[in-house]
Amino acid sequence: MLHRAFDRFYEDLIKNACVEEFLKGVDLVRLKQSQLSSFLEADYDDDEAFFARFKQLGLFHFKMGLPYVEYRGAFDRLYAFLIDELEEVNDITGLPDAIELYIRRAINASAAGYLEPNLDNDQKTLERQNYTPSGALRQEGGAIAGGSFF
Numbered sequence: 001m002l003h004r005a006f007d008r009f010y011e012d013l014i015k016n017a018c019v020e021e022f023l024k025g026v027d028l029v030r031l032k033q034s035q036l037s038s039f040l041e042a043d044y045d046d047d048e049a050f051f052a053r054f055k056q057l058g059l060f061h062f063k064m065g066l067p068y069v070e071y072r073g074a075f076d077r078l079y080a081f082l083i084d085e086l087e088e089v090n091d092i093t094g095l096p097d098a099i100e101l102y103i104r105r106a107i108n109a110s111a112a113g114y115l116e117p118n119l120d121n122d123q124k125t126l127e128r129q130n131y132t133p134s135g136a137l138r139q140e141g142g143a144i145a146g147g148s149f150f
C-alpha cells in the first residue's frame, strides 16, 4: 500500500511542470528510494529526531530553491495518495488518524526548515540596525521597558 502511494507520489512529482526545473539531471530512481526510505525510517524516530529530520529536509529543499508552496503541495498529495491506497488494506483501524498526524508533523517541522534561514536573515538585519529601539518602544516605562510586551 505504501509502495503504491509512493509510486503515485513520484509519478505526480515528475509530471508537475512547475517543478520540472528542479528535477533536471537528478537520478530519479535514487530520489524515489530516498523519499520512501526516509519516510519509513521516520516512523521509528522519537519526537525530537522526527522534528530534526523534517526540519533538515525542509531546509534542504529551501536551499534547492524549491518554492514552499510546491513542497507543501507535494505533502498534501502524498497524504491524499496514502489515504486513497488504504482501500487496499483490510483493517484500517487508527491508520487514517496516524497518517494525518504523521503528515501534519512532517509539514510543521519542514516549515521550520524553510523558515529558519529567513529568521537568520531577520536576525542579521536587526544586528545591522544595532537593535536601535524606535518609536514607542524607546520610551522610558514603555511596553518593553516595563518588562512585558503585552
Ligand code: HEM
Pocket: 013, 019, 022, 023, 026, 027, 030, 031, 034, 035, 038, 039, 057, 060, 061, 066, 070, 071, 074, 075, 078
Ligand atoms: C515538489 C516537491 C519536491 C521536489 C521537486 C523535490 C525534489 C527533490 C530533489 C531534486 C532532491 C535531490 C535529489 C538528489 O540530488 O539526489 C530531493 C531530495 C529528497 N527529497 Fe524531495 N522534492 C519534493 C518534495 C519532497 C517531499 C514532500 C518529500 C518528503 C516526503 C521529499 C523527500 C526527499 C528526500 C528524503 C530527499 C533526499 C534528501 C537527502 O539526500 O538528504 N521531497 N528532492
